[in-house]
Amino acid sequence: MKTTKLNQIIFKCIAALLISASTYAQVGVGTITPDASSMMDVSSTNKGMLAPRMTTAQRVAIATPANGLLVYDITENAFYFYKVSVWTKIDSVVRNNYKLIKSAADLSAELAAGGGTRYLLTSNTLYEINGTITLAQPIELNNAYIIGLDTNEDILVRVGGAIFTGATGGSIRNLTLTAPGGTVFNLSGANTQNLIFRDSIVANSGSVGTISGFGLVFLSVIQYSGNTNGITYNNITDLLMSNLGWQANNSGTYETFTGTFEFIEKQGGFSKVNGANVGINVSSNPTVNIGVLTGTSFSGTSTQFINRYTVGSYTGFNFSKNWTVNCPGIPRESDDVAIGYYNMNGNATNTTFVASNIPSKIAGTTTSTNLFRIESSNNRLTYKGSKPRNFEIICTGTIDHSSGGNRIFTYYVYKNGVQLPSISAERRFPNNDIGNFTIIGPVYMAVDDYVEVWVENQTNSGNTLITKLSVLLK
Structure with a gap:
């Protein structure tokens, strides 16, 4: 009888020691070497860990749930965990498309x-x-x-x-x-x-x-x-x-x-x-x-x-x-870098007049160079860009006046056959004189507008010879 009681005392002591040890030790389920970072390590290759399952009503009825409490809601077929004061659904949100x-x-x-x-x-x-x-x-x-x-x-x-x-x-x-x-x-x-x-x-x-x-x-x-x-x-x-x-x-x-x-x-x-x-x-x-x-x-x-x-x-x-x-x-x-230039040198073609004070286009054959979005024919530059713009025109020339007494000549820029009075120059020539003239001014041109240089004899209808002419439109 004494032996039995002694055995019971020994058993209770061992159990108490085991319970005390398990309070502070890790728990391994399916493994004898639980991971050092876990309090509980469940290991299996053919089974899962089953969380408590309940309806939504049962879940929300849990009194004072702890933060991190995990349950499976069978009403919504989803896991929920408790965080602060809210049950949060854990679900893999799959994007559409x-x-x-x-x-x-x-x-x-x-x-x-x-x-x-x-x-x-x-x-x-x-x-x-x-x-x-x-x-x-x-x-x-x-x-x-x-x-x-x-x-x-x-x-x-x-x-x-x-x-x-x-x-x-x-x-x-x-x-x-x-x-x-x-x-x-x-x-x-x-x-x-x-x-x-x-x-x-x-x-x-x-x-x-x-x-x-x-x-x-x-x-x-x-x-x-x-x-x-x-x-x-x-x-x-x-x-x-x-x-x-x-x-x-x-x-x-x-x-x-x-x-x-x-x-x-x-x-x-x-x-x-x-x-x-x-x-x-x-x-x-x-x-x-x-x-x-x-x-x-x-x-x-x-x-x-x-x-x-x-x-x-x-x-x-x-x-x-x-x-x-x-x-x-x-x-x-x-369009803003459109440019055209022509010149004639040693011209021998006279410019004729129908009467005094009636301008005529300067006659002669011109040679064009440096053309960009501008086309050229004899004493004419035609704008071929895509939008209207302002240009500067610079004209220089040499007139050979060797007979006919004293004369006065006026030089004009014409656009589309119409005189631009604001772009002109006048030169007086005594008999047997050779001289130069210059015209500079702005001109607004739309697509396909053209400019030419004309001359007017204010004295009489006698012919004149423009031996040199250079025109730059830029």
Whole structure:
């Protein structure tokens, strides 16, 4: 009897010690080595940990819940935890119209939708590219939005084929696109389609490709590097390009414009063009209603940064009159720098008068040089820009008056056959005198207005000979 009581006392002491120890020790369930950072470590490869399950009514009825209390609400099929004074729902919020792409296998549904020949994206859906994705077929954007988060690490690769194809637009952002031996863009859409491409890199591709027929194409902050051929834009309503960088390791023609455009604007960025490469090609004479090319730096060893318009451009310049160009490395082109000059030297053609005090256009053959947006014929300069502007006209000449007694001559500038009295000069000549005259003044000219220099004999109707004449319109 005494032995039994002693055993009971010993057992109770051991139990008390165990209970005391467990108060301060870690608990491992399914493991004898719980993690040092945890008070309780549950380990299993085929079972989970089941939290208390209750209805919403039961959950909200819990009296004075502790912060961090966790339950599973079977009414809403969601976990809740208590924080301060609010039950907070724990739920994975899934974005609508969103898909994460970590490999080409993640595009299997899109490949099926494209009949196995292309990845047909779901319209109005954002596709996030994560890592390098090697494509077996081209992508048709179908008005989807495809992005990366790290331009240098999120990469679309297509070897020997096009990356983007089809007749639809969409948005592309924060990606590197590379198509070794292939083409990045092979797009031909209607003018109801728009394409936005920005903050990306196009590298090491056989060709950047072709974009044709879209209503709006907007490119911004794109770096081109190591591409064998550039891109062709064709028949686009509005083409906007901002801060595009073409590195010197590209080859071929970087940008080609063909067809008809309502508006082209290329602003900022640079084109480093070496050897036989060409920065911009407009030699097919595209029809551009308004063209603006400003702030883009052209540099390199190439002798032809621009393959110029063959019709509508002027000697020493590259573009038609519908363009405004102001870029380092190429000639400035705009209406405000329009200029024209002609001269005649050793003229032997007399200027005749029908009567005294009736002016006549100075006769003779003139030679024109330095023409930009101005055309010239004998003693005439015609403004051919796109908008009206003010000019300064400077005329100098030499008159040979060798007979007929003393005479008085007045020299005028005529615009469109009408005298401009404010731009004139008078010169008195004694018999057998040779003298010079100068006329300087402003003249406002609309497109196709022309100016000429006329002379008036105030003394009689005798002929006169203007041996030299120089006229500058600027």
